[in-house]
Amino acid sequence: xxxxxxxxxxxxxxxxxxxxxxxxxxxxxxxxxxxxxxxxxxxxxxxxxxxxxxxxxxxxxxxxxxxxxxxxxxxxxxxxxxxxxxxxxxxxxxxxxxxxxxxxxxxxxxxxxxxxxxxxxxxxxxxxxxxxxxxxxxxxxxxxxxxxxxxxxxxxxxxxxxxxxxxxxxxxxxxxxxxxxxxxxxxxxxxxxxxxxxxxxxxxxxxxxxxxxxxxxxxxxxxxxxxxxxxxxxxxxxxxxxxxxxxxxxxxxxxxxxxxxxxxxxxxxxxxxxxxxxxxxxxxxxxxxxxxxxxxxxxxxxxxxxxxxxxxxxxxxxxxxxxxxxxxxxxxxxxxxxxxxxxxxxxxxxxxxxxxxxxxxxxxxxxxxxxxxxxxxxxxxxxxxxxxxxxxxxxxxxxxxxxxxxxxxxxxxxxxxxxxxxxxxxxxxxxxxxxxxxxxxxxxxxxxxxxxxxxxxxxxxxxxxxxxxxxxxxxxxxxxxxxxxxxxxxxxxxxxxxxxxxxxxxxxxxxxxxxxxxxxxxxxxxxxxxxxxxxxxxxxxxxxxxxxxxxxxxxxxxxxxxxxxxxxxxxxxxxxxxxxxxxxxxxxxxxxxxxxxxxxxxxxxxxxxxxxxxxxxxxxxxxxxxxxxxxxxxxxxxxxxxxxxxxxxxxxxxxxxxxxxxxxxxxxxxxxxxxxxxxxxxxxxxxxxxxxxxxxxxxxxxxxxxxxxxxxxxxxxxxxxxxxxxxxxxxxxxxxx
Amino acid sequence: xxxxxxxxxxxxxxxxxxxxxxxxxxxxxxxxxxxxxxxxxxxxxxxxxxxxxxxxxxxxxxxxxxxxxxxxxxxxxxxxxxxxxxxxxxxxxxxxxxxxxxxxxxxxxxxxxxxxxxxxxxxxxxxxxxxxxxxxxxxxxxxxxxxxxxxxxxxxxxxxxxxxxxxxxxxxxxxxxxxxxxxxxxxxxxxxxxxxxxxxxxxxxxxxxxxxxxxxxxxxxx
Numbered sequence: 001x002x003x004x005x006x007x008x009x010x011x012x013x014x015x016x017x018x019x020x021x022x023x024x025x026x027x028x029x030x031x032x033x034x035x036x037x038x039x040x041x042x043x044x045x046x047x048x049x050x051x052x053x054x055x056x057x058x059x060x061x062x063x064x065x066x067x068x069x070x071x072x073x074x075x076x077x078x079x080x081x082x083x084x085x086x087x088x089x090x091x092x093x094x095x096x097x098x099x100x101x102x103x104x105x106x107x108x109x110x111x112x113x114x115x116x117x118x119x120x121x122x123x124x125x126x127x128x129x130x131x132x133x134x135x136x137x138x139x140x141x142x143x144x145x146x147x148x149x150x151x152x153x154x155x156x157x158x159x160x161x162x163x164x165x166x167x168x169x170x171x172x173x174x175x176x177x178x179x180x181x182x183x184x185x186x187x188x189x190x191x192x193x194x195x196x197x198x199x200x201x202x203x204x205x206x207x208x209x210x211x212x213x214x215x216x217x218x219x220x221x222x223x224x225x226x227x228x229x230x231x232x233x234x235x236x237x238x239x240x241x242x243x244x245x246x247x248x249x250x251x252x253x254x255x256x257x258x259x260x261x262x263x264x265x266x267x268x269x270x271x272x273x274x275x276x277x278x279x280x281x282x283x284x285x286x287x288x289x290x291x292x293x294x295x296x297x298x299x300x301x302x303x304x305x306x307x308x309x310x311x312x313x314x315x316x317x318x319x320x321x322x323x324x325x326x327x328x329x330x331x332x333x334x335x336x337x338x339x340x341x342x343x344x345x346x347x348x349x350x351x352x353x354x355x356x357x358x359x360x361x362x363x364x365x366x367x368x369x370x371x372x373x374x375x376x377x378x379x380x381x382x383x384x385x386x387x388x389x390x391x392x393x394x395x396x397x398x399x400x401x402x403x404x405x406x407x408x409x410x411x412x413x414x415x416x417x418x419x420x421x422x423x424x425x426x427x428x429x430x431x432x433x434x435x436x437x438x439x440x441x442x443x444x445x446x447x448x449x450x451x452x453x454x455x456x457x458x459x460x461x462x463x464x465x466x467x468x469x470x471x472x473x474x475x476x477x478x479x480x481x482x483x484x485x486x487x488x489x490x491x492x493x494x495x496x497x498x499x500x501x502x503x504x505x506x507x508x509x510x511x512x513x514x515x516x517x518x519x520x521x522x523x524x525x526x527x528x529x530x531x532x533x534x535x536x537x538x539x540x541x542x543x544x545x546x547x548x549x550x551x552x553x554x555x556x557x558x559x560x561x562x563x564x565x566x567x568x569x570x571x572x573x574x575x576x577x578x579x580x581x582x583x584x585x586x587x588x589x590x591x592x593x594x595x596x597x598x599x600x601x602x603x604x605x606x607x608x609x610x611x612x613x614x615x616x617x618x619x620x621x622x623x624x625x626x627x628x629x630x631x632x633x634x635x636x637x638x639x640x641x642x643x644x645x646x647x648x649x650x651x652x653x654x655x656x657x658x659x660x661x662x663x664x665x666x667x668x669x670x671x672x673x674x675x676x677x678x679x680x681x682x683x684x685x686x687x688x689x690x691x692x693x694x695x696x697x698x699x700x701x702x703x704x705x706x707x708x709x710x711x712x713x714x715x716x717x718x719x720x721x722x723x724x725x726x727x728x729x730x731x732x733x734x735x736x737x
Numbered sequence: 738x739x740x741x742x743x744x745x746x747x748x749x750x751x752x753x754x755x756x757x758x759x760x761x762x763x764x765x766x767x768x769x770x771x772x773x774x775x776x777x778x779x780x781x782x783x784x785x786x787x788x789x790x791x792x793x794x795x796x797x798x799x800x801x802x803x804x805x806x807x808x809x810x811x812x813x814x815x816x817x818x819x820x821x822x823x824x825x826x827x828x829x830x831x832x833x834x835x836x837x838x839x840x841x842x843x844x845x846x847x848x849x850x851x852x853x854x855x856x857x858x859x860x861x862x863x864x865x866x867x868x869x870x871x872x873x874x875x876x877x878x879x880x881x882x883x884x885x886x887x888x889x890x891x892x893x894x895x896x897x898x899x900x901x902x903x904x905x906x907x908x909x910x911x912x913x914x915x916x917x918x919x920x921x922x923x924x925x926x927x928x929x930x931x932x933x934x935x936x937x938x939x940x941x942x943x944x945x946x947x948x949x950x951x952x953x954x955x956x957x958x959x
Binding site: 151154244246248336420421422424425426429431443558559 | 757790880933935
């Protein structure tokens with residue numbers, strides 16, 4: 001066992017990810033040299049992942065309040081009112097660094113961590129999603145990482161029993177050495193049944209629950225706060241090992257215990273394990289905490305205080321219990337075959353004291369551990385503005401139809417069926433619209449209330465213009481939720497960026513936050529929880545700025561909603577929204593012309609709201625039979641997706657006012673395509689006029705082809721084969737690594 | 738109608754099953770913890786889907802040794818109807834209440850999708866509301882659903898009309914031999930099936946093709 005009084009050398013300090021001035025801050029705070037265990041505790045509390053030291057200043061600018069927000073950022077997850085005394089509890093969190101090192105375990109424990117965040121608050125998880133970004137398909141590691149990550153997500157979520165109902169998958173060379181795994185989970189609870197981490201009462205037992213503590217994941221959070229280099233493979237021991245079976249037992253045991261009334265406060269052990277959870281419970285409640293590590297259930301003998309305080313073993317919880325109910329609580333955990341041990345107590349002296357073999361291993365001021373963590377106003381420079389790309393400067397395709405077929409089969413555009421069929425998206429029996437639509441829908445009860453979920457961001461837009469890209473991420477999420485007929489309520493964010501110590505990266509972060517904030521405010525979609533993942537960089541190469549937005553919407557009646565699949569032949573297709581044929585930063589210029597350039601499509605938040613509110617009112621009035629928003633790939637791709645999903649063809653007429661390729665593939669925002677019973681077209685257009693919403697007929701449904709007037713018809717079979725073919729073929733190829 | 742749903746540590750479709758039983762039969766089912774040693778008088782015992790004991794040793798292997806399983810075997814021998822879905826089927830195969838085994842899916846991946854089932858036998862308390870040869874929709878969600886048995890067993894199953902459901906050839910999701918999706922025991926009171934009829938019982942879920950199983954049992958006890 002490593003001694004607690006070893007020399008604290010500059011090398012040791014650096015290995016703990018602490019800068020010299022941060023170490024000086026520790027010395028000033030405690031007035032002496034820290035012990036080895038204390039150094040570990042500081043490194044756990046003050047790393048980027050736990051302290052948000054580079055991002056805090058900017059996160060404060062995000063709108064986090066609203067009439068439906070019951071709990072905003074700062075707890076394990078956000079809580080939002082969905083009427084009738086029901087609440088939805090949700091959050092998204094990254095597990096990027098571990099997933100790159102060990103794809104299966106990294107992704108699996110990412111799912112486990114976010115599910116725990118949700119049920120720690122007293123909510124039963126009812127939906128999971130994930131936003132995944134992988135390297136270029138031709139990169140030799142990509143297939144291995146995709147395979148492991150997808151299997152890991154399924155392996156954990158399927159066994160736990162939560163439906164995985166949506167998400168995103170992108171491929172880009174900028175993620176070659178830093179994949180992104182952002183896991184979202186949502187749970188249902190009653191408004192009066194929410195549990196928080198704030199400890200209350202002096203001298204109360206602190207109870208350890210769940211799995212035993214092992215040596216896995218030690219320093220995981222510190223790793224997640226550093227750049228990678230060529231030796232990252234050697235960091236494998238810092239990745240945690242997940243056990244979804246234990247987590248399922250922990251869920252049932254925790255909910256049973258909460259229902260018994262024994263729980264005063266609860267905190268899951270996530271990043272930095274026992275350290276973070278104990279400090280948070282005490283600090284929030286203005287209480288000290290005393291831990292006796294000899295009582296902690298351990299997986300192996302001879303673990304030191306340092307190792308126990310930094311272990312990130314999974315499926316563990318810390319609770320403050322009503323002392324008179326200890327026996328009852330212990331019986332519940334025995335029933336579920338889980339460890340239950342009183343490992344400490346709350347005190348009134350605001351100290352965080354840790355004992356091992358009756359020796360005091362750490363004695364630190366508990367409030368300052370969190371409150372006095374360094375906070376930086378990092379220097380930043382705004383991203384260089386791009387020049388607008390005119391459609392006339394973008395080559396038109398030789399064949400519109402062949403280009404459409406090629407686009408539907410692009411790595412970033414093709415069907416993700418290969419992924420989602422490995423996820424149990426039906427368990428619990430409430431999935432009404434699973435993966436593949438604009439937003440996924442579950443029902444909340446059998447009285448018709450439902451929820452819609454979507455995860456969105458377009459990283460290439462964020463890089464070209466962080467402010468517009470940030471706005472677009474929120475707008476697209478809002479639009480996807482709207483496109484199924486739901487009212488967007490609130491969102492969680494997962495902000496993935498490179499090294500914030502570089503002013504240009506910090507500039508991306510600042511810009512994206514500004515855009516996200518503006519859009520959340522204009523669209524009334526406050527941010528109620530989230531996570532920041534920085535240092536997604538390898539050998540100096542950063543990922544694309546990727547602020548993923550996870551939104552939740554409410555459907556009062558799940559039977560009046562819409563999907564993107566065309567339902568009936570002979571209906572009229574209507575375009576909602578003004579189209580300018582914006583090709584800058586489009587899929588067309590990036591992947592077909594292969595010369596990405598220009599500004600991303602601008603987002604007019606007032607127009608976004610006006611058009612979206614109108615579309616939602618149509619869906620709720622039962623006046624449309626299919627709805628799809630226009631996003632990656634533009635109008636023609638949107639219509640093609642509607643025909644493929646519904647297995648019914650369509651004929652559409654180009655806009656003579658736009659160059660054909662700009663009309664087909666421009667990625668204008670705030671636009672939707674509707675399929676409408678033909679008899680209702682006139683009244684719909686007239687209502688759109690009254691609402692000042694651009695609406696026009698663009699075509700008809702029917703037949704077995706997609707036909708653009710003046711062009712050769714393309715068979716549905718050809719579209720569908722292109723769309724469904726790429727991912728299974730790519731994944732079936734032999735591994736080269 | 739009285740029914741009991743056995744809950745093992747790691748079961749995860751027990752709530753789906755309790756809900757489906759109540760919705761389709763009009764009677765609340767009871768949940769029975771795996772450590773119980775006896776069962777009340779019921780018309781139907783259900784072993785639900787999930788990952789009992791994490792499926793860590795072999796699917797269904799540890800659950801098969803749970804205290805409650807002695808009572809389930811006893812009831813089955815007395816003729817009480819037993820339905821095992823997904824992990825429940827794996828447990829029934831593991832305990833010998835049904836012949837054969839469920840191997841890892843042929844493509845080695847978890848699969849969740851809708852398949853088409855052919856009702857291969859309508860002659861049972863679980864399938865009488867369907868007609869022989871009828872094609873129904875049903876979702877699957879499993880990692881180990883690849884049914885296998887030796888030739889003699891398969892011939893016997895065929896000869897005795899004990900194959901209840903087959904996947905249509907083009908929708909077999911796991912490589913099951915002879916497209917077998919569900920089988921009956923000799924006395925026809927035990928049915929094991931990999932697909933999840935409990936997830937397709939209401940229009941909101943996209944269809945009601947799964948109701949027939951529960952309605953058949955209801956009809957049988959009437």
